[in-house]
Amino acid sequence: MTISxxxxxxxxxxxxxxxxxxxxxxxxxxxxxxxxxxADAARDDALFAEIRALLLKHRVLFLRDQEITRADHxxxxxxxxxxxxxxxxxxxxxxxxxxxxxxxxNSPPEHYENAYHCDGTWREAPPMGCVLRCIETPEVGGDTIxxxxxxxxxxxxxxxxxxxxxxxxxxxxxATFGAVMPVSKRRALKAxxxxxxxxxxxxxxxxxxxxxxxxxxxxxxxxFHTPDNVRVGxxxxxxxxxxxxxxxxxxxxPEVQVRFRWRKNSVAIxxxxxxxxxxxxxxxxxxxxxxxxxxxxxxxx
Ligand code: SIN
Numbered sequence: 001m002t003i004s005x006x007x008x009x010x011x012x013x014x015x016x017x018x019x020x021x022x023x024x025x026x027x028x029x030x031x032x033x034x035x036x037x038x039a040d041a042a043r044d045d046a047l048f049a050e051i052r053a054l055l056l057k058h059r060v061l062f063l064r065d066q067e068i069t070r071a072d073h074x075x076x077x078x079x080x081x082x083x084x085x086x087x088x089x090x091x092x093x094x095x096x097x098x099x100x101x102x103x104x105x106n107s108p109p110e111h112y113e114n115a116y117h118c119d120g121t122w123r124e125a126p127p128m129g130c131v132l133r134c135i136e137t138p139e140v141g142g143d144t145i146x147x148x149x150x151x152x153x154x155x156x157x158x159x160x161x162x163x164x165x166x167x168x169x170x171x172x173x174x175a176t177f178g179a180v181m182p183v184s185k186r187r188a189l190k191a192x193x194x195x196x197x198x199x200x201x202x203x204x205x206x207x208x209x210x211x212x213x214x215x216x217x218x219x220x221x222x223x224f225h226t227p228d229n230v231r232v233g234x235x236x237x238x239x240x241x242x243x244x245x246x247x248x249x250x251x252x253x254p255e256v257q258v259r260f261r262w263r264k265n266s267v268a269i270x271x272x273x274x275x276x277x278x279x280x281x282x283x284x285x286x287x288x289x290x291x292x293x294x295x296x297x298x299x300x301x
Pocket of ligand 1: 101119130132143144277278279292
């Protein structure tokens with residue numbers, strides 16, 4: 001069973017600045033906010049602080065009917081920190097930091113985002129969060145799923161938690177976005193964005209929670225093999241890849257997910273340090289247009 005944000009709930013109520021209505025969408029993750037405009041929150045310290053606190057609690061926030069300008073979108077996201085562009089997806093030339101995720105019948109399927117991932121874990125410092133606004137949505141399909149990776153870690157068997165504590169893994173833009181590029185372009189991408197090494201379990205810098213931190217960009221563990229556990233090389237390569245696949249698959253557990261049905265001017269704000277997401281690619285050849293700001297994050301530890 002999937003859990004969808006219903007159309008008529010919190011966001012449908014009349015906006016009343018300073019009194020945010022909060023409707024949790026699942027027991028694990030996600031809340032819909034009503035009675036708030038992000039254009040106001042971009043200019044109002046108290047309102048912004050309230051949203052920031054709600055983000056830490058619910059990990060992803062949803063808002064409907066945000067008829068805001070691109071400048072408002074950027075100004076709101078900028079309250080969290082500096083914004084960054086994406087080396088593959090283009091940005092709006094008039095609004096640096098506003099990444100366009102536009103798909104239509106001409107978009108090659110390999111440019112879709114249907115893998116569970118945190119944004120930008122191929123960076124040394126992946127984004128702390130993102131603000132995604134829907135410009136155009138297909139009549140049916142095109143939902144996005146978010147996952148609570150704190151809960152995914154908490155639910156792991158104890159012996160797995162012990163095995164992965166201290167493990168580190170590589171994350172690669174080359175092996176993902178780069179895989180469909182001609183060799184020279186792929187190598188140039190990798191030269192600009194070398195693979196990044198991160199802990200398999202990171203600690204959320206604000207809540208201090210443990211987060212399972214492997215995703216669709218993770219290629220391999222870097223310290224699985226030690227002189228203690230390797231008899232001959234092939235002893236542990238399958239063990240490492242099976243463990244990594246098992247960990248990556250935890251994001252697909254419905255009990256730690258929320259699924260959101262987009263409408264024009266719906267917005268999602270997520271904490272990229274403790275969530276993953278998956279944009280469901282079930283609408284081709286219809287068009288889907290999203291605009292995303294990514295907020296510069298810190299180095300996971
Ligand atoms: C993303 O992966 O950041 C975009 C998600 C979406 O388009 O729903």
